[in-house]
Amino acid sequence: MKHLKSLNQYLWKYRWRFFLGILFIILSNYFRILAPQITRFVIDAVEQQLPGYQGAKKTTYDWVVYFLVEHTRSKDFGQLVLLCGLVLLATAILSGFFMFLMRQTIIVMSRHIEFDQKNAIYRHYQQLDLSFYKKNRTGDLMNRIAEDVSRVRMYTGPAIMYFVNLAFTISFCLVYMLQANPKLTLIVLSPLPLLAITIYKVNTIIHRKSERIQALLSKLTTTAQESFSGIRVIKSFVQEKAQQDYFEKNSEEYRQNTIGLAKMEAIYFPTMALMIGISTLLTILIGGIYAMQPGSNVTTGMLAEFVMYINILTFPVSAIGWTASMIQRAAASQKRINEFLDTESRIQQPADAKRPEIKGNIRFDKVDFTYEHTGIKAIKGMSLEIRQGEKVAIIGRTGSGKTTLAQLLLRLFDTNAGTISLDAVPVTEIDLKHLREKVSYVPQDVFLFSDTIRNNIAFGKDQADEQEVEQAARAASIHQEIMSFSQQYDMVIGERGVTLSGGQKQRISIARALLKNAPIIILDDCLSAVDAKTEKTIIANLAGFLEGKTSIIITHRIFSLFSFDKIIVMENGRIAATGTHEELLKTSEYYQYLYEHQQEEKEDESEISGIRENT
Structure with missing residues (x-):
């Protein structure tokens, strides 16, 4: 993250969008996380209507669900289900509305940052002296202001949004799961440490590969730019085939590296699916055993609630890998951008610059x-x-x-x-x-x-x-x-x-x-x-x-x-x-030689002109 610290100035500049976006993420997740508790309440209420119901210990609810429980005690079964269904619809609408606002603040903020960063890089490029341009290739300069900035935008927008989203989603789920049954929660989430180790190992490889890929992309862009600029020379020397072979060689190296990175990233999603599947199985298996024990507070509704929590966690946990990959790529790109932004021009504006009347001496x-x-x-x-x-x-x-x-x-x-x-x-x-x-x-x-x-x-x-x-x-x-x-x-x-x-x-x-x-x-x-x-x-x-x-x-x-x-x-x-x-x-x-040589050229030109006129 040390390379991404330079982006903090932009996050502070658009802090109101940033903090409002976080607030909307919290609200969106809060209303989404109420659905499992309402489902638990409804299933338990249905179960209570069944013959031979033994009853479980009283369980706790969020204050919104608790308010719903207290105001539906006197309702008959049909009214209870209808009311809970309407509440579920309302929470889904509110969650979706705040999700819309979340994207309107954070994703739009990332576009503003992209705009500012491209302008800052272009402005810095113009301030650098000619020595810098003699040492660096145009294709590389173009790649840093285009491709690298686009990857950094994925960090300031989607990566931050998904990271904060998954942080609050996981936090809400953990709080409510621990509140419902701490022991079952720990068993269900036991695969997560293995997941964390996998993410750490894969991220290290992704970061290294991302830096290599960006360097290769710059080389590929430079090759294309030089070929297009010098197309007349290439054609006049009949070097199309040689240039094509050279481009294909660079392109093949880039392809091999990007495929390698894609294969590495492909490890994430199957791993996430495996961990989620194991957690779901543990929930049903161990939760079912607890539910059958006399005096247990684990109900059928709670099992359904935990399964819903696991499903809610599916995307955030899967997005850990995706988000980590975006952050790693952005860090590699920002490192390349910082290398140029940290380059100071040797031609500096004087501290006490003078503006004299210049006559021409x-x-x-x-x-x-x-x-x-x-x-x-x-x-x-x-x-x-x-x-x-x-x-x-x-x-x-x-x-x-x-x-x-x-x-x-x-x-x-x-x-x-x-x-x-x-x-x-x-x-x-x-x-x-x-x-x-x-x-x-x-x-x-x-x-x-x-x-x-x-x-x-x-x-x-x-x-x-x-x-x-x-x-x-x-x-x-x-x-x-x-x-x-x-x-x-x-x-x-x-x-x-x-x-x-x-x-x-x-x-x-x-x-x-x-x-x-x-x-x-x-x-x-x-x-x-x-x-x-x-x-x-x-x-x-x-x-x-x-x-x-x-x-x-x-x-x-x-x-x-x-x-x-x-x-x-x-x-x-x-x-x-x-x-x-x-x-x-x-x-x-030297001046004599130059003058005589020039005079001879003029005489030759005059003779040729005379011959042409006579002809």
Whole structure:
């Protein structure tokens, strides 16, 4: 139960539903438990009418039944049976009514808790840093917020309801059985200790198997999610059969474990039925012997009462195994949920967060950074200053640390050493939301949501109007293509923008960043999928749009048509050279090589175009 303690906050939040549910359980069981006593009274009253009746010692009744006994003494036999029948009907109706209220409080409470818990997990997921997502798979994250939370709901709803129900049912039965005949009660319930031992042993196995099954389900979900996301790669490499075999292997392991758990749980119900059957036989056998003894207070009505008690106990005692199984599964699932909820983000909101006016002055001072999950040192002792309104290009080979700079500036990661400042305020002291609101970022790995084009562009700005969306799309040179679509800006794109080309996705992502209109804009290799003509158009549009903004364009190409205030060449996490286009052509071998290689590509493209025109 230690893993389920974290749910107490929700039980307290909905305490009125919880305590009312318990009250309704008590009332429902109380009115249900009166039926055996009324039956005993009726059978004994019938028996008293038989010839040769010897009579038994006076037995005790609940106050309700005692009130009925006292007010039917003067009634004839027919009236007595009729009145008792009406009372039985009334108790059954009351028991059913309170059972309905019981479910309306506790089961509804469990749905509220499920809603709150899913929101809490999703909220926590969004607060975690990128390192967490690099170490954990999407399928596992999805499984914990869906399947695991559903199993926990079975604890906060049905398991609690049935546990409290069986506790009060057993308590009422024991009290009235002991009140009627303690010796017979102990004999009848003697199989219960063996039942308790069986439950304990089986529960231990169920808990272990439940944890294993949930881990396998996460693995299965991850496999399916990755296959669906990468379906184009799978088909292009003709790996459908291999992926199918891999999925079947994981699915078979999950099947074997779930079948093993089902077999273990199947032990419960036959065991319960056996114990109940033994108790019924003991009631009839030993109770009958006592009833035949002279002067015994055991009557035929009492035997019928005890048999009814045993039948009433059938479901609660059977539900012990079912309830225990639900609790064990919920504990295993909650343990998995707690593992993530207890994970703290390495990127923490500053205690005294500042919200300075950010104009765009950026300073890196002896910054070091190493990726924890790989151990790669991406940035090594870097110092860099970018003034407000400057347009800076960062060029370098793959893995030189260009993208890492952008992510450090946004505090998607924190530096291992050194400081990064915006307008002389360290980013670690700035309110996270305020910091990220002031930076428009187009990541290298473009991501679009499965939504309309309009909503994807307007994602970074609340309540953006249609004119603003179109203006940003024009600046990113995507407006004309959007207008050619059947539904234009209202067209819903597929998952991750699968219905669009790479260049279209990049330009919609650029439009999203431009619409945000932040004082700092970072474009991370966002023109790699567009053709030369479109690239020129976008650069021409950006020149005016970026006026007055601090702009950082990360690229592996040289934009000769764009006038940069500063170009930074990076190599192995360090700044290899800094200067203007003309200066770097004289001082940087890598920049010279890149420029010459790019010029050769342009000449080749011109020759091919000329040949096509002549043809």
